[in-house]
Amino acid sequence: MSADPHQQALIKAARRLGIETIYDGDPSQSPCDRVIYRTRERSVTIVEGCIYPGLTPQVDALCADKHRTKSVFRQCGIPSPRSIQLDRNAADLQQQLETFWADAPSGSQVVCKPTLGTNGEGVTMGLRDIESLYTAIQRAASDTLVIEEQADGYDLRLQVIGDRVVAACIREPAYVTGDGHSSIGQLMADRDRSIQTQNPQNRLLVNDETLQLLEKAGMTVDDCPAAGEKVTVKQVANIGQGGMAIDVTDTLHERYQAWVDCLAHSLPLDIFGLDLISPNPQADPKENHTVALEVNAQPQWLHHTFSERKQHDIPKLILEYLLQL
Ligand SMILES: Nc1ncnc2c1ncn2[C@@H]1O[C@H](COP(=O)(O)OP(=O)(O)O)[C@@H](O)[C@H]1O
Ligand SMILES: [Mg+2]
Incomplete structure (x- = not known):
């Protein structure tokens, strides 16, 4: 049996x-988890539960690169936050930062993230001045970074299958809700166990970000919040880091589908995730400063299967689409 939770969900579907499902090769020999899905008419191979036959190495590389992806957003008229890509070893680093900062509206915040990152790893948000940006750059795990204006709104994730938006949810950064006697650390450990039953790869762990957020709020992990009190313990809204998914598919504004049509044809790619920041997913994204952040060419979609309000049978939709059922 595959150890990958997306592949497991596909096998169950x-x-x-x-x-019919067939393991392609010896899993103990191959580093990749490859499964063939076969009907009488057709067969497809899915690698690691999220690499589908329509993905070419070129498109994979384009989408992995958050800076290059912006050229496709521009081509499709999809706004994305103003940004620069930089090499932190560049001799003119300070100059580049000053030029970027000079054009930022006053009071704006900036994000520093690896050009090739995934799962919210290494993303530093809420940078308010050039000194803290400089510190974030020095602490980053990668040399090549995207420095981007921080957008306000919900973290919106769309799942596309065969050019159609099949599911949309907003994601909230991880939080715990007090019960009057457990500490924040205990509440996080409880939620960590519960989210691992949804996807064993998702974790809610105390890290520097948690400690800083709590410190800003005048708390520590040993404090016991009052019953019903909500304490945010992460800044980024990634599900992999304990974030909540709240389904908004039925009320999503129709322009998102038009954007997806263009992306699907321009990349080209038929199954992907699109990350955006939207103040209100029901409203026209052209008119409410919605911005696109990235295309996930190897999309994680399990959160749509356990989101709040509505769940989607994504593995079934993927198999039906790929095998033309
Ligand atoms: N420019 C931005 N404005 C607001 N939030 C951002 C911005 N860039 C990143 N984020 C936050 O960080 C998360 C991860 O960033 P993203 O660009 O999607 O990279 P990845 O998911 O590959 O790590 C986003 O889901 C969002 O919560
Ligand atoms: Mg993302």
Whole structure:
């Protein structure tokens, strides 16, 4: 049995749909988890549960690079936050930062993230001055970084299958809700266990970001919040880091589908995730300063299967699409 939670979900869906599954090669020999899904008419191979046959190495590399992806956003008329890409070893680093900062509206905040990052790892948000930006750059795990204006709004994630937006959810950074007697550390450990039952790869762990957020709020992990009190323990809204997914598919504004049509044809790619920041997913994104952050060419979609309000059978939709059922 595959150890990958996305592949496991696909295998379960295949069993329900009467689709044959075959492990491609010896999993102990191959570093990749490859499964063939086969009907009488067709077969497809899915690697690690999220690499589908339509993804070419060129498109994969384009989407992995947050700076290059912006050229496709521009081509499709999709706004994205103003940004620069820089090498932190560049001789003129200070000059580049000053030029970037000079054009930022006063009071704005900046994000520093690896050009090739995933899962919210290494993303530093809320940088308010050039000194803290400089510190974030020096602490970053990568040399090549994107420095970007921080957008306000909900973290909106769209799942696209065969050019269609099939699911949309907003993601909230991880929080815990007090019960009057457990400490923040205990509440986080409880939620960590519970989210691992949804996807064993998702974790809610205390890290520097947690400690800084709590310190700003005048708290520590040993404090016990009052019953019902909500304490935010992460800044980034990634599900992999304990974030909550709240489904908004049924009320999503129709322009998102038009944007996805253009992206699907321009990249080109048929199955992907699109990350945006939107103040209100129901409203026209052209008119409310919605911006696109990145295209996930190897999309994680399990959160749509356990989101709040509505759940989607994404593995079934993927198999039906790929096998033309
Ligand atoms: N410019 C930005 N404005 C607001 N939030 C951002 C911005 N860039 C990143 N974030 C936050 O960080 C998260 C991760 O950033 P993203 O660009 O999607 O990279 P990845 O998911 O590959 O790590 C986003 O989901 C969002 O919460
Ligand atoms: Mg992302």
